[in-house]
Structures are given as C-alpha cells and as structure tokens.
Amino acid sequence: MPSRRGLLAAIAAATALPAPTVLAQGAAARTLRFVPQADLSVLDPLVTTAYVVRNHALMVYDTLYGLDESLRPSPQMVEEHLVEDDGRRWTFRLREGLLFHDGEPVRARDCVASIRRWSMRDPLGQLMAARTEHMAATDDRCFVIRLSRPFAPMLDALGKLASPICAIMPERLALTGPARAVAEVVGSGPFRFRADQWVAGSRAVYERFAAYRPREGGTPAWTAGPKVTHLDRVEWHTIPDPSTAAAALLRGEVDWWERPDFDLLPLLRRSRDLVIETTPQLGSVSICRLNHLHPPFDNPAIRRAVLSAVTQADFMNAVAGTEPGAWQDGIGIWPPGTPLATDAGMEAIVAPHDIERAREDIRKAGYRGERVVSLVSTDFPTGKAAGEVGADLFRRLGLNLDHVATDWATVVQRRASREPVERGGWSCFYTGFATLDLLNPGVHQLVRGGGERAWFGWPSIPRMEELAGAWLDAPDLGAQRAIATEMQRLAFDEVPYIPLGRYFLPTAYRGSLTGVLRGPPLFWNVRR
Numbered sequence: 031m032p033s034r035r036g037l038l039a040a041i042a043a044a045t046a047l048p049a050p051t052v053l054a055q056g057a058a059a060r061t062l063r064f065v066p067q068a069d070l071s072v073l074d075p076l077v078t079t080a081y082v083v084r085n086h087a088l089m090v091y092d093t094l095y096g097l098d099e100s101l102r103p104s105p106q107m108v109e110e111h112l113v114e115d116d117g118r119r120w121t122f123r124l125r126e127g128l129l130f131h132d133g134e135p136v137r138a139r140d141c142v143a144s145i146r147r148w149s150m151r152d153p154l155g156q157l158m159a160a161r162t163e164h165m166a167a168t169d170d171r172c173f174v175i176r177l178s179r180p181f182a183p184m185l186d187a188l189g190k191l192a193s194p195i196c197a198i199m200p201e202r203l204a205l206t207g208p209a210r211a212v213a214e215v216v217g218s219g220p221f222r223f224r225a226d227q228w229v230a231g232s233r234a235v236y237e238r239f240a241a242y243r244p245r246e247g248g249t250p251a252w253t254a255g256p257k258v259t260h261l262d263r264v265e266w267h268t269i270p271d272p273s274t275a276a277a278a279l280l281r282g283e284v285d286w287w288e289r290p291d292f293d294l295l296p297l298l299r300r301s302r303d304l305v306i307e308t309t310p311q312l313g314s315v316s317i318c319r320l321n322h323l324h325p326p327f328d329n330p331a332i333r334r335a336v337l338s339a340v341t342q343a344d345f346m347n348a349v350a351g352t353e354p355g356a357w358q359d360g361i362g363i364w365p366p367g368t369p370l371a372t373d374a375g376m377e378a379i380v381a382p383h384d385i386e387r388a389r390e391d392i393r394k395a396g397y398r399g400e401r402v403v404s405l406v407s408t409d410f411p412t413g414k415a416a417g418e419v420g421a422d423l424f425r426r427l428g429l430n431l432d433h434v435a436t437d438w439a440t441v442v443q444r445r446a447s448r449e450p451v452e453r454g455g456w457s458c459f460y461t462g463f464a465t466l467d468l469l470n471p472g473v474h475q476l477v478r479g480g481g482e483r484a485w486f487g488w489p490s491i492p493r494m495e496e497l498a499g500a501w502l503d504a505p506d507l508g509a510q511r512a513i514a515t516e517m518q519r520l521a522f523d524e525v526p527y528i529p530l531g532r533y534f535l536p537t538a539y540r541g542s543l544t545g546v547l548r549g550p551p552l553f554w555n556v557r558r
Contacts, residue, residue: 057262057263059558060260060261060262060263060558061261061262061263061264061265062261062263062264062265062285062286062543062553062556062558063265063267063283063284063285063286064264064265064266064267064284064285064286064287064288064551064553065266065267065268065269065275065278065279065284065286065287065288066082066085066234066266066268066288066551067081067082067288067289067410068080068082068268068407068409068410068437068438068439069082069230069231069232069268069270069409069437069438069439070082070083070086070228070230070234070266070268071230071231071439071442071443072211072439072442073086073211073212073215073223074211074212075087075091075193075194075195075197076147076148076151076194076197076208077209077210077211078193078442078446079193079194079475079485080193080438080442081193081464081550083193084193084194084195084550085550085551086223086234087194087195087197087217088195088219088253088550088552089219089220089221089223089236089264089553090131090197090215090217090219090221090222090223090236091195091197091198091199091217091218091219092106092107092128092197092198092217092218092219092220092257093106093107093188093189093195093196093197093198093253094106094107094108094122094141094188094189094196094198095107095108095185095188095189096189096252096253096254096255097186097189097190097191097252097253097254098251098252098254098255099251099252099548099549101186101466101469102254103185103186103188103189103254104189104248104254104255105245106189106245106253106254107124107125107128107136107141107198107218108122108123108124108125109123109124109125109126109171110122110123111123111185116180117177117180117181117182118176118177118178118179118180119174119175119176119177120174120175120176120177120184121168121172121173121174122138122141122172122173122174122175123171123172124136124138124141124171124172125243125245126171127243128218128243129218129241129242129243130199130200130216130217130218131216131217131218131222131223131239132200132216133241134200135170136198136218137167137170137171137201138167138168138169138170138171138172138173139167139170139173139201140198140199140200140201140204141167141173141198142165142166142167142173142201143201143204143205144196144197144198144199144201144204145165145175145188145196146159146165146204147204147205147206147208148194148195148196148197148208149162150208151194151208152187152190152194152196153471153472153473153474153475153478153480153485153498154183154186154187154190154472154473155187155196156480156483157181157472157498157499157502158181158184158187160499161177161178161179161181162175162176162177162178163176163177163178164176179503181502182502183472183502186472187472189253190473191252191253191466191550192464192466192467192473193467197217198217198218199212199216199217200216203216218239218242219239219242219257220238220239220242220244220257220259220553220554221236221237221238221239221259221264221553222236222237222238222239223235223236224236224237230439231268231439232267232268233265233266233267233268234265234266235263235264235265235266236263236264236265236266236553237262237263237264238259238261238262238263239259242257242259244256244257244258244554245257250547250554250555251547252547252549252550252552253552257554257555258554258555259553259554260545260555260556260557261553261556261557261558264553267284269284270408270409270437272290272291272293272294272411273294275287275290276290276291276294276297276298279298279304279538279539279540280298280301280303280304282303282540285539285540285542285543285558286537286538286539286540286543286546286551287537287538287539288537288551289535289537290306290535290536290537290538291411292349292350292351292353292356292411293351293411295353295536298538302541303540303541303542304538304539304540304541305538305539305540305541305543305546306536306537306538307536307537307538307546307548308534308535308536308537309537309548309549313358313365313464313465313532313533313534313535314412314462314463314464314465314532314533314534314535315361315365315462315463315464315465315468315529315530315531315532316345316346316349316412316413316416316460316461316462316529316530316531316532316533317460317461317462317463317476317527317528317529317530318416318420318458318459318460318527318528318530319445319458319459319460319461319476319485319486319487319526319527320333320336320457320458320487320525320526320527320528321455321456321457321458321486321487321488322487322488322489322490322526323448323450323455323487323488324450324451324455324457325398325400326392326397326400326402326429326457327402327457327458329395329396329397330523330524330525331391331394331395331396332392332395332396332397333524333525334378334391334522334523334525335388335389335391335392335395335427336388336392336424336427336525336528337378337522337525337528338378338381338383338384338387338388338391339383339384339385339388339389339423339426339427340379340383340423340528340530341359341383342359342360342361342379342529342530342531343359343531344419344423345415345416345419345420345530345531346358346359346530346531346532346533348415348416348418348419349411349412349415349416349531349533350412350533350534355534356533356534357531357532357533357534358531358532358533359531360376360379360380361379361529361530361531361532362375362376362379362518362522362529363468363474363477363514363517363518363521363522363529364468364469364474364514364518365465365468365469365532366532368465368468368469369469369470369507369510369511370469370470370510370511370514372511372514372515372518374515374516374518374519375518375519375521375522376518378522379522379529385423385426385427388427389426389427389428392427392428392429393428397428397429399430400430400451401430401432401451401457402424402429402430402431402432402451402457402458403432403434403451403455403456403457403458404417404420404421404424404431404432404433404434404456404457404458404459404460405417405434405436405441405444405445405456405458405459405460406418406420406421406433406434406435406436406441406459406460407435407436407437407438407441407460407461408435408436408437409437409438410438410461410462412462412533412535413438413460413461413462414435416460416530417433417435417460420458420460420530421433432451434456441459441461444456445459445486446486448488459486460530462533463476465532470501470510470514471497471498471501471513471514471517472498472501472502476526476527477494477517477521477526477527478491478494478495478498478526479491479492479493479494479495479524479526480495484526487526487527489524489526491520491524491526493520494517494520494521494524494526497513497516497517497520498517500513501513501514501517537551542558543556543557543558544556544557544558545557
C-alpha cells in the first residue's frame, strides 16, 4: 500500500492528463467497466455473505420479490400471490415467459428448491423454515407454502436485499447442499455470467440476457420495478490499489468505482467529469467478529473484557478520517435511526474505557497466552484500518496477537474454517455490514446464536434464538422493541461480535452515465 503522500501524488498526476475519449460509439458505448469493492472469488450467493458476491448474484439471478428504497417488497418474478387460512397458506403464481440462461423455462419447482436451499443458510429463512409444514409446486407456474403459524415477513424474506438473497436457480442446481458451491452459474436475471471469460483476481464479465422479460409498469428502484438493460456488456475489473483505481476512473479507463477510498474523495471531487454519491440507508457498521469455538474467545468473560476496552471513535477516525458526516460512534446492536434502536445496555459502548482494568480482567478470566489469529483484509481500506487499530488494542491488552494481513478473498475462505488456530483456524476478523442487514432479528446474522447454523464465529446463545422467534410473533412495534431491547442487553453480555462504529461510503462514476440507481451497484436502467 503506498503512503498517503505518494498516493495523492499519483492521483494529482493523473488529473493533470487530458482524459481520452473512450467507449464513444457502437458496441463500445454499450460496455460498462466497473471496479468492484473486492475480487469476485466465489460465485455461489449462499456459500458466503460477502457483498461482492451478493452484487454478482443480483445481476445473474432474479428474485421472487424486489425491495425499493423504503424497503417495501413488490412482485418481481411473481405475478400474484394469495394469502389464506389466517396467514398460514400462501400461493404464488409466476409471470409467464420467464427463462433461465440455459434456455429452460423457470418452473415453480425451481423456486421451491431454491427457497429450500436458501432457507438453510439465511437467518430469516431459517425462521420461515421452522414454521413451514409443506412447500410444493402445484403446476409449472404455481407453488404453495403451508405454515404451522403465520409468518408476517414472508415477502420481505423472499425479496430481501441483505445477504444472502433468495436467488432463484434451476432445480438441478438448487438441490446442491447449501455448504457446497453450485457447479454452474445459471440464473434468470438480466445479465448472463460469462464463466469462460472469468479470471479470478482480475476480471468478471456479464452480457445482457436478450430473453429477459422485465416487469411491465412501475418505476425502477433498487431491486423493485422493471429491470430494463441498456448495456450489452458489463466488465468487473479488480483493482486492489486505490491510487490505481482512482487514476483509471479519472482517465476514463473505467466508468464506475464502487468504493472510493475516503482519502481520495477531495481529489475526485475536483473533477467535473465525475459524480460522487452517498446513500445514507446503506451506511455500514464496522465490526470485529469473534470465534466462539476456540480459546481465548470461547470465554465470555474475555469477550466482555475486550469489548470494555473498545473506543469506537478511534476505529472510525482510522476508517473515515475527518470527512464531514462520514462516521458515527455510539453504535449498538441496532443502528441509530432504525426502528429497533435502543439505548439499553449502551454503557458497554459509551462508558469510559480503562485499558489497564480490561487487561487485568482478561488475566483474571483465565487467559493463558493463547495465540489470537486476527484476519485483516488488505484490499478493503476500511477493514484494513479497523484491523490495524484493533491490532494495537489487542497488543495493549496483553493478547498474543498473530496479525494476518491478506486479501479479502483469502479472509472469506479462511473464516469458513472451524479448526483451531494451530490447524489453520482463526480467532477474529474485521468486516462491515450494511445497515440494511442489521434492521431486525430476521436479517441480523451477527446477533443470532444458532451455534453450528450461526454465521462465521458460530456463537451458541439459545436465549437469543428464543427472542428471535418471539420477535416474529410480536403483535406491534412496541412489543418488537421490547424484545430488541432484551436482545441488545444479551448481546453485550455474550458478545457475539464487537461493533466498532458506522461509516457512510460513497460511490463514484463518470458523468457520462445516466440512470444509475441510488443504492447497491445495480446495472439495469443505466445508459451512457
């Protein structure tokens, strides 16, 4: 990673050059070059919750329902649905003419198999599956879900934008076990993935699916409404170095950079050829995920002692610096401004921090110098910054730190290991979760305590699972908030993860692009 001074000099030199005219006409004008937040090393949207894989899936796969900016679900692949028996029987009918990229029609049995596979991995899907008595296709276009008890967030679940999405794929692929990647990338979305042109670590290519039939009527908003494509080809180019990515954007060699580094924003804003936007709803919470399976973080007293030493402002200053409005501290389990946000138990976050006391608490809890393997991604500036602050803190707390700085693709692969550190396992890693993924117990994977079924780190907190189930049955928002309050207090006692603050990342693209939807990177509606 270059120094800040060297990085800024490189960009300043780039801005001094006249930008060449690129993608001016014909087929070239219908090609978009995009720099994703990380390399696309995994293709199956259920194998990992990494956002780069979710964004890939949104191009290739379609979903039964879509969400707009207000988080309202609306039919996407579904033509209509019917709810009967006091919410215990749902019947769904697909739109006509839906095709997979291999030319096969989308059938109801494909949807049933896809929902089953997704519900084994997704927290909200798991809650739905626990209430599902029967799910089957009744003909090629219709399927039925019969429940033991009503499941109010049914449409939110099937159309969720939080990872993992309920991606519809052919039954032959959806029958693959959820922990094993599917053998092919075959969806029915607006773009086809060109596996023959995929180069891991370098490039991914998508082409417009000519047989895709967008919904008729409505306004495109996030994943809701018609997905009309004006681009013939979208190329994802992995550029880990921020200075190189910024220079490429400024020179017009790429059209869109998903996550510009905060340090580069002042220089990028000097260019009249660029548009820089931030979507407040997509602010991200930086977190340190702890592995509950092995020492030392299998000990709740040690986890609490580490939490007591965390000053969120230290992490956020490193992540976002002095960019106005770029970050918040005082972040609990439910992000500020969301319906379930509460101050309950927040003294664990906002109380004065005493490093020496926390160090002594760790010793008294029985820490015996076990190696702490901390995974930090070098190609995510935000994760790298948080990991470096965390490394300094852990050393001051007397932990025997093994700071493993590597690329995000390696972090994604290694965090799946349940082995102890002596056999390639890990103790903690740093990442960020979008606010949308932390709104309620149904989508908030970090707070859940399902043991082997839980997200990486595998905390086993039976009471947390009971509360998540109770949230589903809560009759109103007041009752939901009461449950969320108990969940936050419990989370600060069990410490499934450590919230480090919230930051708001912009995106940057060439002004020649129009129709870019505010939100996650979506490539329908965009034209040059």
